[in-house]
Amino acid sequence: MSTQATQTRPGPSGASRLGALLRLRELPVTVALVALVIVTAAVNPLFLSPQGMKDLMLNATIMMLLAAGQTMVIVTRNIDLSVGSILGLVAFGTGSIFAAVPTMPIWLVLLVGVGFGALLGSLNGLLTVWAKVPSLVITLGTLYVFRGVNNGWAGPRQFFAGDRPEAFGNLSVDTLLGVPIITVLALAVVIVLAVYLAGARSGRDLYAIGSDPEAARLFGINTSTRVFTAFLVNGALAGLAGVLYASRFNAVGATTGSGLELDVVAAAVVGGVAIFGGSGTVIGAAIGAILLNTITSSLTALRVDKFWQQAIVGVLIITAILIDRLASLRHAKHLREREGRNV
């Protein structure tokens, strides 16, 4: 598969730099996002009012975190379908902590949430690596297991925004230079992860594993450890998303976060992450998450019938896969021609 080598290739000339830009996997989704925002804002200027911008960013925050984590897993030719359930458990856990100890420092709750998520994620990782069963099946199982635990634990109980300290809820109200605090936090995490995946050797290993697991093993990459780590980090991010969910929304309970997993995978795929591993970037997935959320908001702002939304998202997913397929075909042809000349 084509790796996203475009951004790491050293100092090309102006023309090939433009070529590299055009080949960026994130390009289609970025163009779609910009076009969508411009069109919507032209029809309804309120869309880009300060409150409108804030809502857009807040809506995308949680999905952005989840999509970034999911990218790490998908790149290794795996998938984690349990993220919605992990988010639900951590969100309800956050509600429970604040209900029991209202004076708990917020940073500690964030830490506990991330740790709890990492624990659940590592369970997925262990099962996938040890049992050598496709992660699609493992995480489909844990999707129901985690949700079941959540149902048993929460029952009909719910915790509301009023049960949590105001400072905690204000994380999703207050802004830093116009950007909500929880969005700043999510952006920082996404950037760190993006740099790691693009630059660090262990990050590059994930792409190698996803491109060809057997070759990666022969090359000396410890595939088990790497895949395990990807699941663990993804769980930790879902945990962080769970805590932020509790900060932003009113109620956390037994059904919090159900069904999110498909939106997350959709966001990653639309953002140029190849579902069969080996290529795609965290930044692309994050932009995909922003795009999907923005579609929802802009269709509302344009007063388009809600029921069209899902169809549009579906068309986007298929388009993304088609673009990806064309791009990889062209890339392969390009490589062959170049090799031919060099002989």
Place this chain on the structure above:
Amino acid sequence: MSIPRTTHTKRVGALTATLAAAALALSACAGGGTTPAGSEGASGSAKTDATITFIPKQLNNPYTDVVLGGGKTAATAAGFATANVVGPLEASASSQVTFINAETQAGTNAIVIAANDPDAVCSALDEARTAGAKIVAFDSDTNPECRDVFISQVVAKDVALIQTKLISEQIGGAGEIAILSATANATNQNEWIKFMEEELKSNPDYKDIKLVAKVYGDDDDAKSFQEAQGLMQAHPNLKGIISPTTVGIAATARYLSTSQYKGKVALTGLGLPNEMRSFVKDGTVSEFALWDPAQLGEVAAYAAKALVDGTITGAVGDKFTAGDLGERTIEDGGIVIVGPPTVFNKDNIDDYDF
């Protein structure tokens, strides 16, 4: 374009993707509320006679929990041997059918149901009646042919009128308003909305109020939240929102209280005092309404017992005693009314705990 050598492996890759997508789609279907939660069923106790089972729209819903709490207590008081609660975890149209079938097989004497869809449950309920069960609909009605009586919290029209009255007071009798409902096919919601629309059209006091949108949050916190947000953007002149559902009003209140619209856009509807307390105290919401949900369960349980005992048949004019709540009469359409709605504001909200 020449066929590249790598075609084979790529095909495999594409195939994997297709399969994964198909599996995803399948799992999405599987997730649609098919997970039964504690389907103990009615275990048909041999000691005494009658058994009763409550099938709410959805388990683990705080409002439903209060209703069922009242219902189960009253069922025991009314003389049922066993009172059970079964139901789906997601409020979808067809999810209740398997539970009804299980009750029919268990030979339950009375089924008390809040229908997610008036038609989807009908054939299953008909089977249950053929097997001898009495059907009491509560909270949200089924088709009238499929049940014996329907216990309505309040007169549907009263619920609608109190909400139009509250919103009119809160926006000063003029301006654009919107409705944020639950699912688009919820029987009770649609009935209230219909009455609200009629009232807004016919009552001269409301001639300056314009209903500009109806949106559906599917009784999902996050979805209702985003719908509220969308309303504010699509309708910049919006003065008020009516949300006749407890999940919707709380989610909308949360959005308003965290946005620039707090205190500027009025919000009313039907809410649980415990969920709304902080929003009433911080000024996001001034007044909203609801009945006492526990009483709904109580009347349903007593009606079921009277039907099972044969003291009533469900005919118009039949009377039965609903414990401490006193006598209730079956009215036109086989409907029993529990009582008038209560209005909650910052002065009285602390008197209620549900």
